Amino acid sequence: xxxxxxxxxxxxxxxxxxxxxxxxxxxxxxxxxxxxxxxxxxxxxxxxxxxxxxxxxxxxxxxxxxxxxxxxxxxxxxxxxxxxxxxxxxxxxxxxxxxxxxxxxxxxxxxxxxxxxxxxxxxxxxxxxxxxxxxxxxxxxxxxxxxxxxxxxxxxxxxxxxxxxxxxxxxxxxxxxxxxxxxxxxxxxxxxxxxxxxxxxxxxxxxxxxxxxxx
Ligand code: BG6
Ligand code: MG
Numbered sequence: 001x002x003x004x005x006x007x008x009x010x011x012x013x014x015x016x017x018x019x020x021x022x023x024x025x026x027x028x029x030x031x032x033x034x035x036x037x038x039x040x041x042x043x044x045x046x047x048x049x050x051x052x053x054x055x056x057x058x059x060x061x062x063x064x065x066x067x068x069x070x071x072x073x074x075x076x077x078x079x080x081x082x083x084x085x086x087x088x089x090x091x092x093x094x095x096x097x098x099x100x101x102x103x104x105x106x107x108x109x110x111x112x113x114x115x116x117x118x119x120x121x122x123x124x125x126x127x128x129x130x131x132x133x134x135x136x137x138x139x140x141x142x143x144x145x146x147x148x149x150x151x152x153x154x155x156x157x158x159x160x161x162x163x164x165x166x167x168x169x170x171x172x173x174x175x176x177x178x179x180x181x182x183x184x185x186x187x188x189x190x191x192x193x194x195x196x197x198x199x200x201x202x203x204x205x206x207x208x209x210x211x212x213x214x215x
Contacts, residue, residue, distance in 0.1 A: 001184060003213050004164035006103055007154045008132075010114040012045060012170035013188050013204070014096050015126060017116075020083040024076045025056055034060035046171025048115050048144040049073050077118075084118060087125040095204030100131045106209055109133045111154040113167065115144055134158050145173040148181030155183070166212055168204070169197070184215045 011017040022041045029036035040059055044052040053073050057064065064072065103110055111134035112119060119137035123129040134157040136150050143149045155165045167178035167185045175197045178185035186201060187194025194200045198215045201207055 001166075001213060001215050002164050003108060003166060003209070003215075005109040005111065005155060005158045005160045005166075006212070007111045007113045007151050007165055007167045007183070009046070009167070009169045009171065009174050010112050010119050010122060010137075011116055013093070013168050014112075014128065015087070015091050015093060015122060017084065017087075017122060018045060020080055021052075023083060024079040025052065027079055028072060028076045029056060029060060032057075032060055032062050034062070036060075046115060046145055046169070046173045048138065049077065049117070051144060081118065081121070084122055084125060087122065089126045089128070092126050092128065093203060095206070096128075097131075099204050099207060100128075102209060104131070108209070109158045109160065111158055112136065113150045113154045114138065115141075115150065145171065146176035146180060148177045148183075151177055151181045151183060155181070166215065169194070172196075186212070186215075 008014055021044065022038065026036045036056060036059060043055055050073055053069060100110055110132050112132050114137045117138035119135065134154050136154045141150045141153065151167055152162065155162045162182040165183045167183050168188055169175050169178060169185060170189045172193055175185050175187055175194055179196060185197045186199050187197030188201060188203060191200040
């Protein structure tokens, strides 16, 4: 392919924030008197805050009013912000920096395409904002993954055609979004879940630009 841009999901690809989301959701579940397991947490990856809450309440068999839902989501987010406010650049996942530097050196543009409304805070905490030409986060989109909106907006802001872009994702919904947007995709994680990606890798450590160009 004629590779001109790479769009990265943030949570689970560049940083392991899934653990902080999990800690905050588990605390909320505890307050609501039910258990929330690491296994349950898998279903929340890549899913928006309100949709995650719906799944969590479904697991606990809890019904609440729309107003209470807003309050619960805000409470979870306050804890989450507390956790991520202590993040440091040490938490950048292995291989991310090397790949981003190599791409930029080659003149390939880089973007973040994240569902999170906290993406800006995280990028600031890990000092990585300047490695991305474009940041599209949960504050700038209306439709959640698997809708391709977040990635299409990223390619548009990079002034690139979707066919020249590769998406890096750890969530199934994200791979589906890339496919729907007409982009190549690299799944970061386990092949079982990410089988629809053009390539699946365990992390960003070994991937080369040549491999990407061959997709
Ligand atoms: C995604 C995460 O990137 O962002 C989800 O994978 C999370 O777990 C979603 O729910 C929304 O994040 P936030 O920070 O806006 O609550
Ligand atoms: Mg993710």
